[in-house]
Amino acid sequence: GDSVTQMEGPVTLSEEAFLTINCTYTATGYPSLFWYVQYPGEGLQLLLKATKADDKGSNKGFEATYRKETTSFHLEKGSVQVSDSAVYFCALSRYGNKLVFGAGTILRVKS
Amino acid sequence: EAGVAQSPRYKIIEKRQSVAFWCNPISGHATLYWYQQILGQGPKLLIQFQNNGVVDDSQLPKDRFSAERLKGVDSTLKIQPAKLEDSAVYLCASSLVKGLTIYEQYFGPGTRLTVT
Numbered sequence: 001g002d003s004v005t006q007m008e009g010p011v012t013l014s015e016e017a018f019l020t021i022n023c024t025y026t027a028t029g030y031p032s033l034f035w036y037v038q039y040p041g042e043g044l045q046l047l048l049k050a051t052k053a054d055d056k057g058s059n060k061g062f063e064a065t066y067r068k069e070t071t072s073f074h075l076e077k078g079s080v081q082v083s084d085s086a087v088y089f090c091a092l093s094r095y096g097n098k099l100v101f102g103a104g105t106i107l108r109v110k111s
Numbered sequence: 112e113a114g115v116a117q118s119p120r121y122k123i124i125e126k127r128q129s130v131a132f133w134c135n136p137i138s139g140h141a142t143l144y145w146y147q148q149i150l151g152q153g154p155k156l157l158i159q160f161q162n163n164g165v166v167d168d169s170q171l172p173k174d175r176f177s178a179e180r181l182k183g184v185d186s187t188l189k190i191q192p193a194k195l196e197d198s199a200v201y202l203c204a205s206s207l208v209k210g211l212t213i214y215e216q217y218f219g220p221g222t223r224l225t226v227t
Contacts, residue, residue, distance in 0.1 A: 004153070034215075043115075044154070044202065044218040089153050096206065096213025098144065098167055101153025 002027040006090050006102035013080055014110050021075040021105045023064075023090035031092040033057075033066050033073040034099065038087045047075075047088070082109045113137065115219035117203050123225045129191035132222045136184070136205030142166075142213055145178055145188050146202040148221070154202055160186065161208065193226045200224070 007022040025033065035047040035057070048057030053068035062077045073090060090102040116135040124130050136143050142161050146154035157176065159166040162183040171178070175194070180186040190197055200223050204216040 036218075043220040044204075046215055046217075049215065091153070096142075096208075098156040098159055099146075099154070099216060101155070103151070103153050 002031065002092060002094070002100045004090050004092055004100055004102035006088075006105050008103075008105070010106035010108055012108045012110065015082055016079045017109075019075070019077040019080045019084075019107070021088055021090075021107070023073045023075065023102060025071050025073065025090075025092050027071075027092055027094070027100075029094065030068075031094050032096075033064070034091045034093065035062070035064055035073070035075050036089040036091060036101075038089065038104075040086070044089070080107070080109045082111050085109045115203055115205055115217055117201075117219040117222055119222055120220065121223050121225075123227065124193055126195055126226050127192040129189065130193055130224065131187055131189045132201050132203075132224075134186045134188070134203030134219060136186070136203070137207075137217055139207065140205035140217075141183070141208040142206045142216075143180055143186050144204040144206075144216060145186070146204065148200040148202055150199070157188070157201075190224075193224075195226050198224060198226045 003026045032051045034049045036044045037047045048059040050057040050066035056065045087104045089104045091099040145157045148154040157171045158168040160180045178188045200221040202221045203219045206216045207214040
């Protein structure tokens, strides 16, 4: 069945450092790919998405590119802030149906 | 626009007791989902409704979990009897449907269940 694998955390960075969180998926066909973020004490929020190969999703300085050849959707940000500290989830969906999530990666940014 | 509402936010029960969670989706969203998020894991779908019909309940433990969406709006998820391993956050999400396209899912704040 479909699955998503994320790099384990926690990831601890200093403010203004470069961020990469790796995500790979297993699925047949062409699922849509997502990054969700969960800030402390809050619900899951969609951060960005890509619906087909080579699409780049971007939001709030975060980017991820749908790479069909490597089945990857790595999350990147050029300069993280303390306010980016949260749990990040990579997920896939077929035809808008259920989201299949990775285990999540905790990001801690120190000032 | 009001978001997805859930209640209660927290619940503590003893094993073998029953519990119910309520979800009110965003107005006009035909599709409603219940996910279970165990600590340290990503959310896992329990059941998906479109209007008041079930689309996917393949991962719902039907011997103890039940869910309904009688009028195609609010939904209730019930656990009876609860087990220790049911301790988790229960997330409700909804999404808009236009034709054959289901749009992004919006999540509620979740209900944190502790079974002792």
